Amino acid sequence: MTERIRLTDVTKQFPGAKGADPQLALQDVSLSIEAGEIYGLIGQSGAGKSTLLRMIDGLERPTSGTIAVDGTDLAGLRPDEMRALRRSIGMVFQQFSLWNARTVYDNIAVPLKLAGWSKEAINARVAELIDFVGLHGKAFAKPRQLSGGQKQRVGIARAIATRPSIVLADEATSALDPQTTTEIIDLLRAANTEFGITMVVVTHEMDVIARLADRLSILSRGQVVETGEVHQVLSRPEHPVSAGLVGSYTRMTLSEEDRRELREGFAGTGISVVVQESLLRSPVLSRLARQHDVDFTVITGGISRTKGLPYGQLSLALYGEGQDVDAFVAGLRQHAEVSTW
Numbered sequence: 585m586t587e588r589i590r591l592t593d594v595t596k597q598f599p600g601a602k603g604a605d606p607q608l609a610l611q612d613v614s615l616s617i618e619a620g621e622i623y624g625l626i627g628q629s630g631a632g633k634s635t636l637l638r639m640i641d642g643l644e645r646p647t648s649g650t651i652a653v654d655g656t657d658l659a660g661l662r663p664d665e666m667r668a669l670r671r672s673i674g675m676v677f678q679q680f681s682l683w684n685a686r687t688v689y690d691n692i693a694v695p696l697k698l699a700g701w702s703k704e705a706i707n708a709r710v711a712e713l714i715d716f717v718g719l720h721g722k723a724f725a726k727p728r729q730l731s732g733g734q735k736q737r738v739g740i741a742r743a744i745a746t747r748p749s750i751v752l753a754d755e756a757t758s759a760l761d762p763q764t765t766t767e768i769i770d771l772l773r774a775a776n777t778e779f780g781i782t783m784v785v786v787t788h789e790m791d792v793i794a795r796l797a798d799r800l801s802i803l804s805r806g807q808v809v810e811t812g813e814v815h816q817v818l819s820r821p822e823h824p825v826s827a828g829l830v831g832s833y834t835r836m837t838l839s840e841e842d843r844r845e846l847r848e849g850f851a852g853t854g855i856s857v858v859v860q861e862s863l864l865r866s867p868v869l870s871r872l873a874r875q876h877d878v879d880f881t882v883i884t885g886g887i888s889r890t891k892g893l894p895y896g897q898l899s900l901a902l903y904g905e906g907q908d909v910d911a912f913v914a915g916l917r918q919h920a921e922v923s924t925w
């Protein structure tokens with residue numbers, strides 16, 4: 585894989601308002617984004633996601649550390665080189681940022697005009713983009729005549745108009761309803777696969793990451809607390825902040841309080857099993873239960889998929905003789921990660 589974007593020990597401090605302490609928006613952030621991947625950045629409000637995105641686009645400079653695109657440190661670019669770089673980066677915004685007095689056509693044509701395309705080339709390209717984003721018949725509509733989803737389609741057409749190789753999306757679906765969110769996720773993925781665009785997707789919604797991204801970093805208070813493949817982090821979040829985000833999304837992982845409640849409600853031995861493919865491919869649970877004369881009930885949990893791979897957790901109450909339950913758990917540990925509680 586080829587690296588497209590690299591942040592090394594990036595810290596960003598904003599001066600505080602009069603008399604207030606400076607704001608440390610990012611602290612020692614290092615990450616590497618590969619060509620052609622969709623990279624998710626997730627974290628709560630104020631975690632520093634937008635600041636990070638604005639720095640990749642050269643709109644903010646780091647206080648310390650370096651940001652490199654294709655191996656070139658942005659700090660060393662001349663203004664004309666920075667302008668050229670920014671032309672190879674498209675931006676998609678939560679509030680669409682459309683020019684409300686102008687038509688869909690004009691909005692999509694803006695970056696093409698700025699890049700000096702001829703009128704004929706602009707006409708052809710805008711028609712192609714309107715087709716790609718599914719806005720047939722809307723070329724001469726004004727933004728106020730469009731739904732939120734249609735406005736975001738215009739935003740995406742504008743972002744990819746000059747065929748940028750990188751697109752940065754800042755909460756692109758956060759103003760949209762669930763059905764429209766799905767459509768926009770599909771459109772962003774189509775832009776990634778059809779045109780090989782590297783995407784950095786900032787969101788506070790784990791669902792968007794689970795459906796769209798290949799890898800992710802989780803930000804908390806300006807620091808990266810975890811980075812990994814989406815499937816890996818959803819299956820086994822390591823940092824408490826990640827576990828909180830994943831747990832509240834999947835509603836599959838149990839907090840200590842959940843466990844306490846379940847312990848009171850069920851007499852059997854409680855176990856939680858991290859789901860993986862091998863557990864679903866063969867009837868491991870029922871076979872072990874038969875073999876060791878153990879009964880069980882599934883008391884909570886769930887299984888979802890990302891990119892075809894299962895993730896999730898199942899919690900069971902086991903009933904049987906002590907040594908049989910122990911043998912069941914030992915047998916299950918050959919196939920999956922198990923915790924008892």
Ligand SMILES: Nc1ncnc2c1ncn2[C@@H]1O[C@H](COP(=O)(O)OP(=O)(O)OP(=O)(O)O)[C@@H](O)[C@H]1O
Pocket residue numbers: 598599607608609627628629630631632633634635636788
């Ligand atoms: N121009 C600025 N001047 C001063 N402080 C700023 C500026 N931009 C961001 N900050 C501060 O930096 C921190 C990170 O902000 P940022 O907008 O990057 O977070 P975020 O994760 O994108 O949050 P949200 O999802 O709410 O947009 C916040 O504490 C914010 O107040």
